[in-house]
Structures are given as C-alpha cells and as structure tokens.
Amino acid sequence: MNKKAVGALAAAAAAVLALSACGSGGEASGASGDQAKGEISYWLWDSNQLPAYQQCADDFHTANPDITVKITQRGWDDYWSTLTNGFVAGTAPDVFTDHLAKYPEFAKTGQLLALDDAVANDHVDLTQYNKGLADLWVGEDGKRYGLPKDWDTISLFYNKKLAAGAGISDEQMKTLTWNPQDGGTYEKAIAHLTVDKNGKRGDEPGFDKTKVEVYGLGLNSSGSGQGQTEWSYLTGTTGWTHTDKNPWGTHFNYDDPKFQESIAWFAGLAEKGYMPKLETTVGASMADTFAAGKSVINAHGSWMIGQYTGYKGVDVGIAPTPTGPDGKRSSMFNGLADSVWAGTKKPAAAVKFAEYLGSAACQDVVASKAVVFPAIKSSSDKAEAAFKAKGVDVTPFTQQVKESTTFLFPIADKAAKVDGIMKPAMDAVVSGKQPASSLSQANDQVNSLFNK
Template sequence: MCAFRHTAALAVAVTLGLGAASASAVDVRYMLWDSNQMPAYQQCAADFHKLHPDITIKINQVGWYDYWTTLATGFVSGTAPDVFTDHLAKYPEFAKNGQITDLTQYVQRDKVDTGAYTKGLYEIWGRDGKQYGLPKDWDTIGFIVNMDAAKKAGVTLADLQNMTWNPKDGGSFEHIVRKLTVDANGVDALNPKFDKKKVTMYGYQTPADIDMTGQNTWSFFAVSNGVQLQAKPWDARYAYDDPKLVDTLDYLAGLPSKGVSDNFENVKALGSDAMFIARKVAIVPQGSWMITYFNQNAKFPTAWVPLPVGPTGVRATELNGLADSIWSGSKVKDQAWQWVKYMGSPLCQNVVASRGVVFPSIDGMAEKAISEQKSRGIDSSAFLTMAKSKTFPPPIGDNGAQINQVISNAVTSVLMGKSDAASAMKAANAQANQLLRD
C-alpha cells in the first residue's frame, strides 16, 4: 500500500481540451496521486480527446497523504472525481459502501480483452461477480543498494543479486549487511572492534511505513519463509499469528541491537528513503514506483537487486496492481467508462511504458518500460525478476481500515522492541479475524 508516497502534497488541476467542443461536450474529472505519471496521462488525455472530441479529461493530481482524505470528502459532498486511481487496500470499503461502480456490464458490452493483463491483475479487482476496476499498472519490491558502499566493502553486484536469507543467522544477506555497516572508525560489523554505538552507515534499514500488507517492509521476508497470510482474497481468516511470521518479525526487530540497522523511532522520524539518499544506510527495500525518485535524488551509483531467496528456496514479493475506478455518483458514467477503458488499452499503456515511470498492466508493456529506463542508465530488471518469482496479493477483506490499524500497531510495537512478536501477533490476529467477520 506504499505506492507513490513521494509525490507532491498539493493538488494541481490540468485541463486538456483539443479541437472544437460540441453541444454535447462533457468533462470527465480524473484524479491520481503520482506526479511522476502526470506527463504520461496528460498525453493519454490529449490523444483520447482526438478520438472523442466531445469528451474533455480534467486531471487533478493530489499527493498520496492527502489523496484518500480528498476522495472521502468528495464522496460525502458529492464532488468526488468521476474516475480515480484506486488501490487494492482501499477498494473493498468503497465497494461495500456503494461508492464505486460495477464495471461488468461495460466490460461485457465492449468485449474488453481481460486476458491481456498480467495474470491475476484483473481478477483481484472483482468480488461476487462484480468488477470494480480496470488494471492500469503493477509493482513489485526490490532492494536499492549504494554501490559506492558496496565497492568499498568488497561486495560485488553478483553477491547482491544472489543473497539468501533465513531468520536464524540471516544467511548471506546478513553477512553482506554486516560488511556494509561501518562505524566512525571505518570498522565494519563483522569486525570484533566494531562500535555499534557510533555507526556512520547502516547496512540495511526496514522502512517505518508499516501496514497490514507489509509490502515493502516485512512481507517478502515472511512469505519466503513460508508464511501465507490469507488462503485467497476475501477468505474469512488471516494468519498473522503464523510462527514463521513471528520468527521473521523477531529477526527484523533484532537488527538494531546488532548495530546493522537504526532504531525504529529514528527511522520513523527520518524515513528510510531519506536515510539512503543521505548515505546513512546502504540497502533499503522499495517498490518499482520509486525508480524515478531514487534516480533523481541519489547522487552516487546505485543498483536495484532482487530480494533474497528465503528458507523455502524462493524469492517472494507482493504483486500489487493499481486500477481505475468510477465513482458511483458520477453523472457521466458512460463517458467516464470510455476514459477508463482507454487508460487500460494498449494505446495509453504504450505511452505510459515509453515514459518508463511504472510498469503498465498489459503483458509485454513492462519490458518496454524497462527498455526505456535502460536508455537512461537505469537497470530495473530486478523488478521483472521478482515478478517472475513467487508473487502474492495483499490481504483483501472487509473492514480493511480497522484491521490495518490493528496489525500496523502490533507490528510497529514489535519492531520498536516494546512487544514480543508471538503474543503481539496472536492478539492482533484474533482481533483482525473478528473484524473480518463483522
């Protein structure tokens, strides 16, 4: 659920209209949160208007932290956008409250080729025969590495690309993290003389933006350790009390005491991404939506590498997919659907791929985006490697906001060293499952 959080916090309205307006001209209001994607969708809107001269797309960009409040206010006041970028963690509540439109009739009427999308992206936006979004892009998680630090530590790109991990001794992952952790005297964490109270660069940092999915914080470790949080989307039981998740969280919570990660309170204040940019940490996990951010802000050589192979013998990542949804209160649903359909088509997704900001949802488009990024000196193939590894959807069910709070609080308490993982996750899981059934 961590997508595109480094976008601007202010709303910027963009009106795109080409050609003469007809007497039946209609405005379709569209809202997204990622400023990096604005240019691509401006182009898509202009191209769309040429095909539909009677429809003008008005784009409003609102940064992630204000986005959902703005949307909720719009639902209540009757001023919500006709179409908006939706998130898997949010849409169940919108659907339950009747705030988004079932697209099934439109999909069937226009014979949309739903098989063109990357496997699983379309289905996860449906429930009980109703479809609430048309996929627009997907993301996976990888590690970004400070390659200056790696070179100084004698860690090669091949070493980083072939890491293994386990919750007992950390595997080659922890060995590398220790080599990359350096104190004020230039001594690494493998050396008995290492001073963990005077660290100048930590080897690894778990981000502080904890949620129930653990997308870029703990889920990839946990699932590679054999955890299955939910048997399938909408299943009425979560497994946040799985002993293998407990082991995973205990491991991550123990990294600061070894001196190879900063304490969680500092990370909450500073932000793991900012720590990486400031050369305070050598490796952080992040999503493919952050490729452009790091490319623009890191003033040193970096590399994206796949996540470590876990005890189960595989790498694992959440495969998250955004979609566009139509507000149920829209007065221009037919025109809104035309825009949603266009954004999910090869015509628009080719434009998005050519910008190289995100990976579009139609099969084959990600390779185009990766090629574009490569032309700018960015090798993002690690994310495609992860997409071809073990992937899993985020937990999906009713009462997501309340459950998210329960799980987030429990995991945060564990990572801050205030609770032991076994008791915290047992209590949180019981509460989450009760909320799931309510």
Template sequence: MARARTRRRSTAVTAAAATAALLVSGCASYGVDPGADGDSGTVTYWMWEAAQLPAYQQCATDFEALNPDIDVLIEQFGWDDYWNKLFTGFVANSAPDVFVNHTSRYGEFAERGLLVPIDEQVEEAGIDLDAYVEGSADLWVGADGKRYGLPKDFDTIGLYYNREMTQEAGITEEEMETLTWNPQDGGTYEDVIARLTVDQNGVRGDEPGFDRDRVATYGLGLNSSGAFYGQTEWSYLVMTTGWWYMDAPAWGTEFNYDDPRFQETIAWWRGLIEKGYMPPLAFTEGGSMDQQMQAGRYAMATEGSWTVGTYGNLQGVDLALAPTPIGPSGERSAMQNSLADSIFTSSQVKGAAWEWVRYLASEECQSVVADAGVVMPALRSTTEASKESLSRTGLDVTAYTDQIEQGTTFPFPAVLNASEINSLMQSAMDNVMAFNAEPESLTAVNERLDALFE
C-alpha cells in the same frame, strides 16, 4: 503493486485509517446516489502520483482528440490529502467520476456500493484480460466476484544497493544476486547487511569493536513497520516460509499473524535494529529512503518498482538493483501489485467515465506511460518499451521483471474492513518495532482482527 508511489504505497495506505473508517461507514448510513449514464461532458479524474501526471495529461489530450464530446479534468493531490479528500467526497457526493484506486482500499469501497462494476463493459468492449501482465487483472476482482478496475501498471519488490559501498566491502554483484535468508541466522542476507553497516569509527558490523549506538551507515534501511501487509518491509521474507496472511487467497476472514513463522520473521527483522544494522523506527522520520540512500546513511533499501525513476535519478550515488533473497522455500518471493482506475457510482457521466477508463487501460495510453519511464504499465505489449525507458536511469530493472516472469511473486492481500485492519496492525507493528511489545503480542491482535468478521 508500490506500489509511496508520491509517498510509498507500502506505508501510506495506513494514513488516516480511522478517518477512512468513519467517513466510508457514513456513506452506508446516508445511501449512495445512483448517478447517471451520461456519455458526454466533463470527466473529473484524480490521481496521487505527481511524477506520472505529465504522461496522463498527454493521455487525456489524446483522448479528447478522439472524443470531442468529452473533456477530462485531472487533479493531483499528495497521498494523504488524496484519500482524505476522496473519503469526504464519498460522503458529500462530490467524489471524482474516475480515480486511481489501490488494492488495499477498493474492497470496502465496493462493499458499500461506491464503485461501478465494469464486467459488462469489459465483455462488450472485447477487452482481452490476458493481455495484461500475469496476475494484475485478477487483483481487481472483488469479494463479490465483480470487476472494479482494469490494471494500469504493475509493480513488485527489489533491493537497491550502493555499488561503491558493496565494492569497498568486498561484496560482488553475483553475491548480491544470490542472497539467501532464513529467520534463524539471516543467511547471507544478514551477513551482507552486517558487512555494509559501518560505525562512526569506520568499524563494520561484522568486525570486533563495532559500536551499534554510533552508526554512520546502516546496512539496511527501514521504511516503516509495515502495517498489515509489509509490502516493502517484510513480506518478501515471510512469504518464503510458507506463511500466508489469512485463510483464503483473498478476502479471508481469519488471519495468521499468530503463526510462529510470521512472528519468528518479525523477531529476526527487529533484531537487525538491536544489532545496529537497521535504524530504529523513529529514524524513519528523518528523511525518506531515497534521501537516506543519497546521503550515504543506508547502504541498501528494499523498495517497489514504482521508485525506479526516483532512485535512478539520484545524484552523487551509484546504485544497482538486486532481486529479493532466496528463503527457506528455496525460492525468492516478492509482492506483486497493480493500480487501476475506478468509476464512482454517483457519477453523472458514467458512460463517458467508462470510455476514459477504457482508454487508460489501452495500449495507446499505456505506451505513453511506458515512454515516460516513471512506472511500468500493465499491458505486456508495453513491457519492453518500459524497460528501455527505465534503463535510461542506469538501473537494470530485470530484478523486478524476472520475478514475475519466473512466477515467484504473490498478490497483494485483498481484505475487507481494510481501514480497521490497517489501523490495528499499524499500531501493533509500530509497538513491536519500537520495542514496546514483543512479536508474541501479535497473537492477541490477531484475535481482534478475526473478531471484525464475526
């Protein structure tokens, strides 16, 4: 699951969606080179996370020592460049042998024959899929029932808050850990957001005389409008109402953005902007969530577990981590996601590529990643080491891990036609959050999404 991940996973997968659709469709037009099963030589490996590069470079060094006939060449690109280069590489048959893949993308890649299914290799290697954090391995079974990756990490959603600000506002840690929410009045979640909002005269959002047009600190930060899945923005709210994205757990063909529960949730969320408790959508261009937290512009931010290293190492600000609020269902909810490494169908060294993918998903490599304290690896056996490493930041990450252990997570919504869906919903949600359209306008957008599968 965050998931920026170097930009947020929740917002960045929407970048270059139109380009993605054009280039990936081009792959189908020109056919896909079947590649070769070479078991030695150089394996090119692409990733987007700069913070994780040292750990994976160490994995590559260790792997090469065990496999002297295979060299691993790692290349790292920023998020936007990463996907643009990958899409171009698919068309030009120059994509890397192995690359870090995202659940929002791999369905359409697999549908067009660009990825190698690894079911046989997994079975022959005797890999125990139950050894991974619950739910993470299932995310990588495509619409055709075939497996296209082994989980390398997992993530979920939590709530960072400025401890000094909550103390000054008279809000206890216990209150932060037991927040409630509903789409009618926002529950204690909105109460806290209002209390933590302070205007330039020092008046709080729940006090008489609060000036919503001259806010010094917003109670809740804003990542983006959330596109079609709202990973860190609104998914943790709407999922407590009994809503789901589509007509199937995954790979659905009819969507539910016309559901009153979804539209009511978005209306409440947008209402925070009207009240002055959350910044306008345009404000997100002024700096990342962590930068705004460090500057004291945001008192709280909902973010993915992949950001622990970033937030935990912010200087000059004392942060704590709370779980997502309890909703109308009586439970919390948080999206769970996982990244995996996929093999390009046209690779000339698919045998060697599989050995590298297998090693990336092994305890040997994931232990190295766990010790690095940047992200939480997917193997259960590395979880405690990962918690210990991440705790060096001073943050208690149980707000993330408890959600998975307590069964209050839900999987990233896997869809086909992801580029088109992203593009449509990004534009529609941006318009709603910019007050250029009402939440009810999503009903018409929902019809356009359904039409993609007719």
C-alpha cells in the same frame, strides 16, 4: 506509488464506512452514446506519473473532442482524505487511481461503479493484462470495480560505491540468501555495510550501535499487516501466508511461528544497530536517506525506480530479493487500477476514459516514460525496454513475475479495521517495545472481526 503510508488508508477507510447511505453504487452499461461528453475529473497520487497521464488525457481528448479530462495530483495522505471527504460532499473525481487495500470498502459502501456491463458491451479484452491483475479487481460480490493500470514487485536498491568499498560485489548482491534463524548472507552483508561514527563496521569488534553513521539496511516503516516493502519478500519464502485464502480471506495468520520468527529477526536488525530505529523514520523519506548515503540497501518497490536512479551522484544498483528457506525468491505482486465513482454526473464519459486508461494506447505512453510497469503484457515489455534505454536493468523486478515467485497483495474485507489493529501491534514489535509473540493477541483481535 507511495506504499509507506498504506497504514494511513485506515483513517480514510474508516470515514468511508460511515458513507454507506451516501453512495448507491450502480452498473456502467457502456462507454458509447451521446452522453459521453463534457468535462470529467481524474485524480492520481504519483507526481512521477503525472506527465504520462496528462499525455493520455490529451490524446484521449484528441480522439474524443467532446470530452475533456482535468487531472489533479495530490500527495498520498492528502489524496485519500480528500477523496473520502469528496464522497461525503459529492465532489469526488469521476475517475481515480484506486488501491487494493482500499477498494473493497469503497465498493461495499456503494462508492464505485461496477464496470461489468461496460467491459462486456465495449469488448474490453481482460486477457491482455498480466496474469492475475484483472481478477484482483473483482469484488466479493463478483462485480468488477477497476481496470488494471500497472503492477509492481520488490527488489533491493543498493549504493554500488558503498557496497564495493565494503568489498561486496554486484554478483554477491545478486546471490544473497536469507533465513529467519541467523539471517543468512543477507544479514552478513547488512552487518558489514553498517558503519559507526568511528568507522567500525557492524561485524567488527568495537562497533557502537548507538552511534551509527551508515545503516546496512534502510527502514520504511513497520509494514503494518502487509509488510509490502519491509518484510513480505522474506516471509513469502517461509511458506507463510497472510490469510487462509486470497482474495477475500477471513482468517489471518499473524500467530504462525514462522511469521513471528521472521518478524523477530527483522526487528532484531534495529536492536543490533544495522537498521534505523522505527521512531527515526517518522516524517522521513527512506529514499532520501539512501541518497544522502545514510543507508546502503533499501528494499523497495518498482514504482520507485525513477526516484532511486534519478539521484545525482549516487551509483545505484538493483539486486533481486534474497533466496529464502524454500530455495526461491519472493515478492508481493500488487496492481493498481482506475475506478469510476458511483456519484459521477457523466458516467458514459467517465467509463470511456477509464477504459482508455486501461488500453494499450495509454499504457504504451506510460511505458515510454520508464516510470512503472503497465498492466498490459505488451506495454510492460515496452516499459522494460524503455528502462534499458535509460541504462537501468530492471530484471530483478521483472524476473519475479516471469519466474512465478510472486504472491498477491492480501485483499480482505474490513481492511481498515485490520490495519487499525496491526499497525500499532507491528510498530510495538519493530520498535522493540513488545516481543513478536505479542502478535498472537493482535491476530486474535483481527480474526474476531470475522467471527461476529
């Protein structure tokens, strides 16, 4: 799942806000009946998952010969712009992969079919999913707008050869600590892994931060207001939370000193030369930079396991996120779902396929491909075994869930407007143009959205 561009959702979501007269919403009554036939369309953005879902579509057609599923895969940015344009033109897919940062506004503007009646009539077992995932897709109006498909957490991918060459062992990588004052052993490792063009390390005299050859830590983006892969695994260990409650918070906490201290530390890595400058990440792939040996540690999501471990010639290790001031690790817990477009001409067939995508029959197929962790608990265990069979130890990702050190992706109304404020504000801080204290003003602007 490409989270680098979560901020790109803002533009697409803004377009959706103008669509409230174009979609009426509705309630799906069930997947059975004579109307469950014909060709339906299904969209997803992750090319790595396309083979698994094509098999699901083929298996579904075999079991339901009157229904054919046509799958379209688009890149992340193109996916959302085409989807929102499709809402306007009436050409949106019948079923599509949905995101927590997106669905609240889709639901609010009547673009999603509520699935409550179908779930009840077709006896869909919501307890089969990992704890909390099903609840994420119940909107502010109390209606269900998606069935969980997968989940993800954050860990540290690292180049084992470069780490070993710097004298940092796998055991040390597994036991890193962090605090916002001096960065703990996490910053010490990052500094030592950074190397300039003359071979000087970041913690050695004479290090030239203007001519870095290898960065200790890669940079994806500023993280906007979520910081899923960038900094949330750190701020989550300080007692800080994005909002007053989750989901559907109405007061944001970007003015909290704990948050600003953490972000100041994060932005300081670039200033010290240990992490790339924000402007150099535009149009770049953090994972590809890692593969080229230009960064040693990348904090990234479990949806990227296949890509990182698939690079030839790179011995990749996976370490858990650092232990923070609270004595625990932390990771944002995100989960995608499949939603049904309210404008579908074949609601019975669309709902039936959405229910199949949310079933063990499909999620076991996804698990077997060892790409992501399916939402269903038993399928998730099978995915872990499939990764192990490939020689990949995914414990750093799964232990966050098993040890209950996760927190939910922040879900709130007006996400596009919040992102429209927080992305440039965070960009300014991480690029060094503004101090972390400037986030208090941005926070006031965000909270004013909910006080009108």
